[in-house]
Amino acid sequence: MSKLVKLFSQTLRDTRFLPISQRFSDCCRKNSRSNKLVLPAIYNKTLSANIHTTCVFHKRRKTADERKKSFILEYPPKAKGDLVDVWKNITVSELAQILQKDINYVEDIFLNKIRGGNTIITNEKDLRDAIKRSGRRMRIIVRPANEDEVEDKDVYPRPAAKANDLKPRPPVVTVMGHVDHGKTTLLDALRKTNVVSQEFGGITQHIGAFSVSLENGKNVTFLDTPGHAAFTAMRERGASITDIVVLVVAADDGVMEQTLESIRMAKQANVPILVAINKIDAPNADIDRTKRMLVEAGIQVESMGGDIQAVPISALKQQNLDQLTEALVIQAELLNVMADPTGLVEAVIVESKVDIHRGKLCTVIVQRGILKKGSILLCGTTMAKVRTIKDAEGRIISEVSPGYPAELDGWKDLPSAGEVVLEVENEKQAKSALRAREAKKQIEKQMQDAEIISAKEQQHLREYREKLQHKRSLGRYKLKPEGPRKPEIEKVDGPPTLSVIVKCDVDGTLEAVLNILDTYNEPGCELDLVHYNVGAITESDIELAKTFKSIIYAFNVKCPERFEALAAENDVTIKHHNVIYKLVDDIKREINARLPTMEVEEIIGEAAVLQQFNISKGKKSVPVAGCRCTKGLLRRSALYKLIRHNSVLHEGHLASMRHLKDEVDVIKKDLECGLQLASKDIQFQPGDILVCFEKKIQHQNTEWDPGF
Structure with missing residues (x-):
């Protein structure tokens, strides 16, 4: 038998999961005449007699010896x-x-x-x-080196360009500062436009890119960033892709919270700063005080011995704008900003959105190469074949040089703001790169999931060992289920939940709203973010809101009339907002409406116990507290607490309230009275305090503070 196993061990090992008869048929051949299994001629014919017997052993397994032989055949010895x-x-x-x-x-x-x-x-x-x-x-063993791995087909930015390939480009200038300090008004004055009148609530809620031709003929690309506290990520993104930061500070307000934040971002990005002290025409303007505040914030202005220019201006009345542009051009010339206009395009996404007519759009600033119509672009895990290119004024252009902004369409999926855009030679290369990036993301996700699974396994093993040790200490060596079998789906009576769906006009605003919602952490009411996206409200959004009983918050986006009617039929609430702090206030109101009411105690008055009297009622002696009202007033129908040495001894109603010999309903301050509690077992002592109070039902308000 061992000789048979030795002859067929390798064949059986490779086919160990097949039935025994099928494995023998693989290593034998059929005789066409007799239709019986026979061994190949190279094997000893005497062994063929054992084949049928072995197969029978495997089927019967009646004796221990037969079972042992079958087991050896089933699991050959390891080599x-x-x-x-x-x-x-x-x-x-x-x-x-x-x-x-x-x-x-x-x-x-x-x-x-x-x-x-x-x-x-x-x-x-x-x-x-x-x-x-x-x-x-x-x-x-240790994971071997990555020599035999599949070739990485992802695309990356090119190495730094040679000095001979660099050409001058317009500087990218980001206008930053506190909310309502006049950033957009300054850009309107430079562009000869009136963008600020089109903004909701008087504040900028998007990051905008504009190409401005100054009076001296120089072109400058401006980025307008929001000053509201909710748009921190936008300001940080603007500071990271800029050459110069123009810090706008109002002369009447001085340095504020977002001003300090903008200074920190500019220094972190190692970008030179040019200060524009705006609103010098305001009644409370104080330029010297503003400069001192800037010095305290770490901005050393020239007039106070520093090296940072601070130009007093009035963007509303267009005062000293020529001085500001001149200082800006000088700063740009000192930086000598250059770019490589040759080769494949490299760009950065400033903002992205969805248009109901043109589809998925994004605003980019080209950093390298010349962007043209038909270019194949790759960004994150999406790609685009550029269909049209528009400038900041909406005019269709044929190409975009480095340093200029442009709006592109033709994206498969909406890219995220702040991501890098790379051009590839053809769609085949783009698809290969996308597959490589998706595979990397999947591996990263699996690694993260593996860590979570491992941690849960360790926790489960630790709990099991603790329970096992406890059972063994009691003399029981098996873990038995504790109690009846638990249902697979348990109903949990938890706090109320506010389910929301967020739809925004651009990706940057959506990012700001989501960052605000992430700050919510109140136990009284849960905030469930069911879905979020960029673009107008769709039928699927309404179906999702109906399923999860959600409120749809549409931020600066429209809902078609047919979907408005569909929402009304399904009792789905759609709330439109165009100012971010009003949206937050609305969410707070919805949370407050869902918070359970609470019972509060309203103190009406207090009385000091002077002495205890005992009166006879029938055959019983009842204690009565002789008191004087020290605060507020005392009411017969209210509740009372007996406090002794800061401890509450009793709480309940009165049985009697008397002034002199008369039963009264109210005792005013500084009047003496006799108070008898409904409980006749309470004994009073001089110095005790009786607090008169009422219990009222009060609505709760959330303490959520998003930071603005």
């Missing part, structure tokens, strides 16, 4: 050469390469518990058992 090297967090495809099998084979030896070539194997025991099923042994 020394069957050792395989694996490593922690190995993937299914990597294990298939090591075993020199396909992925289906690996899934089979894992009993289909793990599927997919990119799946990471985290459980060492499952890995050991699977390799044992394949007839091999496992040895854990």
Whole structure:
């Protein structure tokens, strides 16, 4: 029998998951005449007689000896050469390469518990058992070097350009500062436009990119950033892609909270600062005080011995704007901003949005190369074939040079603001790069999931061992289920929930709204963000709101009339807002409406106990407190607390309130009275305090403070 196993061990090992008869048919050939299984001619004919017997043993398994022989045939002995090297967090495809099998084979030896070539194997025991099923042994080693990995088909920015390829480009200037200090008004004065009149609430809520031609003929690309506290990410994004920061400070307000934040961002990005002291025509303007505040904030202005220019202006009345532009041009010339206009395009997304007519749009600033119609662009995990290019005024242009902004369409999916845009040569390369990026994201996600799974496994094992040790200490060596079987879906009576769906006009505003909602952490009412997206309200949004009983918040986006009617039919509430702090106030009101009411005590008055009197009622002696009203007034129908040494001894109603010999309903301040509690077991002492109060039902208000 051992000789038979030795002859067929390798064949049986590779086909160990097949029935015994099928495995013999694989290593034997059929006789066409007799239709019987026979061994190949190279094997000893005397062994063929054992084949039928062995198959019968495998089927019957009646005796221990027969079962032992069948087990040996089923699980052949391991050879020394069957050792395989694996490593922690190995993937299914990597294990298939090591075993020199396909992925289906690996899934089979894992009993289909793990599927997919990119799946990471985290459980060492499952890995050991699977390799044992394949007839091999496992040895854990360090992950080898990445020499044999698949070629990375992702695309990356090009190396730095040579000095000969650099050409002058317009500087990118970001206007930053506190809210309502006149940033957009300054840009309107430079552009000869009136953008500020079109803004809701008088504040900028988007990041805008404009190309301005100054009076001296120089072109400058301006970025207008919001000053509101909610748009911190926009300001930070603007500071990171700019060459010069123009810090607008109002002469009447001075340095404010967002001013300090803008200074910090500019210094963090290592960008030179030019200060514009605005609103010098305001009645309370104080330029010297503003300069002193700037020095205290770390901005050393020239007039106070520093090296940063501070130009007093009035953007509303267009005063000293020529001095500001001259200082700006000088600063740009000192920086000598250059770019490489050759080769593939590299750009940065400033803002992105969805247009109902043109589709997915984004505003970019070109940093390298010349962007043209038909270019294949890659951004994150989406791509675009540029259909049209428009400038800040909405005019269609054919190409965009470095340093200029432009609005593009043709994106498959909406890219996120702040991401890098790279041009590729063709769509095939773009799709290969997208697949590579998606694979990287999937691996990163699996690694994160593996860490979470490992932590939960360790926690479960630790709890199991603690329970097991406790049971053994009681003399029980098996863990039994505690109580009846729990239902698979448990109903939890938790706090009320406000479910919301957020729709915004641009990606930057959506980012700001989501950052605000992330600051909510109140236990009284849960805030459930069901869905969020950029663009107008769709039918799927209404269906989702109906399912989750959500409120749709539409920020500066419209809802078609047919969807308004559909929402009304399904009792779905749609709330439109165009100012971010009004949206936050509305969410606060909805939270307050869902908070449960609370019972509060309203103190009406207090009385000091002077002495205890005992009166007879029938055969019982009843204690009465002789008191004087020291605060407010005392009411017969109210509740009373007896306080002694700052401890509440009793709480309840009165049985009697008398002034002299008369039963009264109210005792005013400084009057003496006799108070008898409904409970006749309470004894009074001089110095006790009786507090008169009423219980009222009061609505709660959320303490959520988003920071503005």
